Amino acid sequence: MTPALVHRYLDALPGDATGGHHPRVVEHAAYSLVEPTPVRAPSLLAWSDALAKDFGLARPDTTDSSWLDVLAGNRRWPGTRPYANCYGGHQFGHWAGQLGDGRAITLGEFIDRSGRIHEFQLKGAGPTPYSRGADGRAVLRSSLREFICSEAMHALGVPTTRALSLVATGEQVVRDMFYDGHPAPEPGAIVCRVAPSFLRLGSYELPAARGDHDLLRRMVQYTISEHEPTIDPQSPEAVSQWFDAVCRRTAALVVEWTRVGFVHGVMNTDNLSIHGLTIDYGPYGWLEPYEPNWTPNTTDAQMRRYCFGRQPSIAQWNLSRFGGALAPLVDNTEALEAGLERYAQVYEASARQMYADKLGLAALEGAEDEALLSDLFKLMQQTETDYCLFFRCLAEVPAEGAPDSLRALFEPAYYRADDLRGPVGDALLAWLARYQARIGRHPSEQRREAMNAVNPLYVPRNYLAQQAIEAAEQGDLSELERLCAVLSQPYSAQPGAARYAARRPDWARHRPGCAALSCSS
Known part of the structure; x- marks a missing residue:
């Protein structure tokens, strides 16, 4: 067919x-x-x-x-x-x-x-x-x-x-x-x-930069007519409404990247979709040890412009360039400026709810919850702590019980298990006591299931992809097929798939293709 x-x-x-x-x-x-x-x-x-x-x-x-x-x-x-x-x-x-x-x-x-x-x-x-x-x-x-x-x-x-x-x-x-x-x-x-x-x-930036406003106008009219069914293309506000929609979608996208620990690696304006889709997979990576300044892109190793922690602000910067390109088509740029503000509003609200979901909370409530979250990320930075695996471990924490018994529970998430028997482990237990007190105030039998539904167990870690690449180069497609099958159900534990959920092994720490990649492809 x-x-x-x-x-x-x-x-x-x-x-x-x-x-x-x-x-x-x-x-x-x-x-x-x-x-x-x-x-x-x-x-x-x-x-x-x-x-x-x-x-x-x-x-x-x-x-x-x-x-x-x-x-x-x-x-x-x-x-x-x-x-x-x-x-x-x-x-x-x-x-x-x-x-x-x-x-x-x-x-x-x-x-x-x-x-x-x-x-x-x-x-x-x-x-x-x-x-x-x-x-x-x-x-x-x-x-x-x-x-x-x-x-x-x-x-x-x-x-x-x-x-x-x-x-x-x-x-x-x-x-x-x-x-x-x-x-x-x-x-x-x-x-x-x-x-x-x-x-x-960048599809709209180029004609705008050249002063080709006729082409720019035609491209925008086409885009709104064919891809924005909720916007009247004849409305005087059509361009600003479209810009607002792109800003909203981009904010939602970056929140989703943050949720799963994805780092795009090359967030140029020509690599951001108007549909709010992840596009142009180049030197991307997955946050393994939690480090906001990490980027997988060797080209960006010095500036770290596109590191994990800067993706939200870079997206807004890119949208400001996009808004500037659309400015010749509107009578008042205040509506475009409002779109950029909308990006910040949507990102902040969506990110707060996303972090609450990752923690198994209905919402982040006040300064106490804000401190609980920020202190967690400080704790994760003290030593190499796997971003995805930590939250999977956290879902297993009971609302009651002595935190001292929970050290072993978190061993899968720590790249140096000995740290759990030292000051880092003590700090973790102190944080867990606060966390238990918080979830104990609003206990939920569905907390574990809800957390595991937003915190993936399997993600396409670079070292897993590299293993599939090396096998495929030798004519063996079995690793590629198995990896794709496991990744098709990222939130549910699968029989015989434990190695796909493991933290990055030491041999992959500095190996090309596993930790660092370039734009060469």
Whole structure:
């Protein structure tokens, strides 16, 4: 079965008429038509059955390679007009000018079984006009990481783009993983990403920066008409209402990142979706030892601009750049300024409730609860304490009983178990006594279940992904398949899956791909 195809984006907005893959400046256009570059020997490595079911798609098999050829970029899907988006962005706080889809090619817009429209996009499908001289390809390690994390985030309940397939190209791609002068060939792969659209803040920044207000206006009108059903596109307040909606969604997204311990790694404005989705999985990471200043991105190792603790403020900074881009379309910028204030309000209220949920409380009530939370994070920073595992352990704490008996309960969350028998352990027990007193005032039989429903047991830790990568590079897909299966049920303990819930092992502390990653992919 082939899902129905529409062309809203291509029909509504102007495209680049030049044609070809050669790098160039593209003006007065939202996209460039471009064909994927065929690969030598495609083979299917991973497939999302859950996502495919939404579109009535069957897993490609050896008896029919047509679907596989489409997902590898070797065959045109009937009726499609593949294209790459033109956009700009602020990267690490500085305006970077034109960027665009340098290795992502959108196949088209497809209708799922419920009538919703989604774009299918191949990442790593070859050069586009925005490749800036690069090859437009992607390596297996980055593509596999995106496939795993996209589907894991969906299972975690975090808004995200999805991943339909992971296809090996049968070709080698040369990359300098840490930009240290040691390029090496790696196996190539293509991931098929799925989203309502791949429009991002930078999609509107570029025409605004160029003074191309006609294109900017058309893009905003299209976006509101097709993606914001609750906003009247003819209303004088439509632009400010849309901005407000993007601010709200972005605030909710960052709260969800914080809840599960996700660090994006490259929160440039071209990597933030207008839909409030996690997009562009590059050097992401999962907070293992709790450290707000931690970032997985080696490029950001000195500035730590995009570290875990700064993600909320960076999101607001990015939105301020986005609001500035929309300013030429409104008569009064006060409404846009109100949108930024709304971001702060939504983030603060949502974050308070999120932390209450993680603690098993109905709400954070007053200064006492605020101190309980802040003192917990100070305690977790005193020694290496696993962020996700600590809250899973906390759900097992009874409302009554001597705290002294609880040291062993928290051993899975501490990277140095001996700390629990010293001052750190004493401080933990003192905090637990306060916590027991707090939950004892409002006991709930459902507290454990409620906490475990928001505090995941399984997350795609970098070392787990790296193990799957290394096995896949040797032709063994069993680890990838097992990991994806476990991550599809992140909140429930699964038989035989204890090692996927374990804290990061010592061998992975400084190993490339496990603790530190780069933008090279």
